[in-house]
Amino acid sequence: MQHRQLNRTIAITTGLIMCAVYVLYTFHACLLSGINRSLKQTVAGSALVATATLATVPTTPASPPHIRILGSIVRIVPLTVDDTTNANVRPVPRLLAASAPANTTDGSPKYRFLRQQGLRPSRHLPDALIIGVKKSGTRALLEFVRLHPDVRAAGCEVHFFDRHYAKGLAWYRHHMPPTIEGQITMEKTPSYYITREAPRRVHHMNPATRLLVVVRDPVTRAISDYTQAKSKKRDMKRFEELAFTNGSAGGVVDTSWGPVRIGVYAKYLERWLAHFPLTQLLFVSGERLIADPAVEIGRVQDFLGLKRVVNEKHFYFNSTKGFPCLLKSEERSSPHCLGKTKGRNHPHIDAAAIDRLREFYRPFNQKFYHLTGINFGWP
Numbered sequence: 276m277q278h279r280q281l282n283r284t285i286a287i288t289t290g291l292i293m294c295a296v297y298v299l300y301t302f303h304a305c306l307l308s309g310i311n312r313s314l315k316q317t318v319a320g321s322a323l324v325a326t327a328t329l330a331t332v333p334t335t336p337a338s339p340p341h342i343r344i345l346g347s348i349v350r351i352v353p354l355t356v357d358d359t360t361n362a363n364v365r366p367v368p369r370l371l372a373a374s375a376p377a378n379t380t381d382g383s384p385k386y387r388f389l390r391q392q393g394l395r396p397s398r399h400l401p402d403a404l405i406i407g408v409k410k411s412g413t414r415a416l417l418e419f420v421r422l423h424p425d426v427r428a429a430g431c432e433v434h435f436f437d438r439h440y441a442k443g444l445a446w447y448r449h450h451m452p453p454t455i456e457g458q459i460t461m462e463k464t465p466s467y468y469i470t471r472e473a474p475r476r477v478h479h480m481n482p483a484t485r486l487l488v489v490v491r492d493p494v495t496r497a498i499s500d501y502t503q504a505k506s507k508k509r510d511m512k513r514f515e516e517l518a519f520t521n522g523s524a525g526g527v528v529d530t531s532w533g534p535v536r537i538g539v540y541a542k543y544l545e546r547w548l549a550h551f552p553l554t555q556l557l558f559v560s561g562e563r564l565i566a567d568p569a570v571e572i573g574r575v576q577d578f579l580g581l582k583r584v585v586n587e588k589h590f591y592f593n594s595t596k597g598f599p600c601l602l603k604s605e606e607r608s609s610p611h612c613l614g615k616t617k618g619r620n621h622p623h624i625d626a627a628a629i630d631r632l633r634e635f636y637r638p639f640n641q642k643f644y645h646l647t648g649i650n651f652g653w654p
């Protein structure tokens with residue numbers, strides 16, 4: 276009897292001990308997992324804060340914190356990987372939390388991905404300008420160079436340094452496309468090259484601005500300029516009547532006529548060289564831009580300090596158009612050429628008029644070759 280009672284007591288005591296052990300175990304497990312959860316949140320939270328606020332300064336690894344749990348000192352080892360504790364972490368580009376203005380208008384695929392990542396581009400004044408020369412291939416150059424992922428350009432000619440200077444630099448910046456860190460901003464307005472005040476104004480904006488100048492045989496450039504004007508004004512006089520004072524090749528070249536005057540490249544270049552060193556200008560051959568766009572674009576990428584990304588694989592020669600065209604671009608994923616206003620058919624011009632103009636330009640071309648150090652080989 277006594278024996279049976281002893282056995283019951285032992286069984287009850289064992290049961291109670293087991294219950295106590297279970298309760299204690301559950302309590303500790305809950306406590307530890309709660310601590311673990313809050314640690315994860317703290318680490319993740321501090322990672323977010325660090326990423327959002329330390330846009331350019333990498334954090335240094337902090338010594339792991341210690342806390343007291345049930346009387347014991349416990350070293351806390353983060354259970355999530357915290358990239359911000361890596362001393363080699365890359366500086367994070369401009370983020371949503373940074374003060375950059377919102378970009379709500381740019382739907383470019385180049386930026387859709389960045390927006391998804393929480394990156395927000397902002398607008399900057401141009402780092403590089405295509406300043407001219409009108410009708411030399413400035414649009415082609417801009418379209419070719421902006422194939423580069425690190426180049427963003429204003430789509431239209433902004434005409435800030437000639438027509439809209441009084442509106443101020445904030446106005447100008449607003450016309451620039453949004454960029455992220457590492458990208459360069461470009462604009463092209465070919466009339467800058469011949470605008471008297473433009474060199475001083477560009478220098479005032481930023482003396483380090485890189486300047487690109489596309490030039491083409493001034494005789495074909497003049498004919499191209501005339502062709503464009505004629506396309507807008509059907510009853511325009513013949514080229515020969517406008518290019519010479521007495522209306523024919525036997526007369527004096529009329530340098531007051533814009534299409535002729537613009538081709539005296541050396542005169543305008545001297546104005547730019549009064550404000551910028553020659554090394555800050557890149558001269559692009561309009562003829563080579565057609566014959567071998569990849570070579571010219573290679574030079575341009577080098578000049579802009581860009582990796583050579585745009586190459587012959589981006590172009591194909593469209594024999595109907597007679598010009599190099601693009602296999603794809605930022606706007607279109609299918610092969611396409613520049614618009615129909617580029618590569619117009621030129622009217623027939625008297626051979627004598629062409630010869631006379633060549634003769635006129637020869638000394639100015641020589642001076643231009645001398646100033647630039649490049650022989651463009653114009654006839």
Ligand SMILES: Nc1ncnc2c1ncn2[C@@H]1O[C@H](COP(=O)(O)OS(=O)(=O)O)[C@@H](OP(=O)(O)O)[C@H]1O
Pocket residue numbers: 408409410411412413414415465498499500502561564565598599600612613616617618619
């Ligand atoms: N790839 C390609 N496609 C079409 N056209 C090309 C190309 N590369 C250079 N060109 C030449 O560019 C000339 C127009 O020059 P611009 O773009 O500087 O003209 S503008 O000043 O912006 O109006 C244009 O002049 P025209 O032929 O007289 O139309 C072309 O000869």
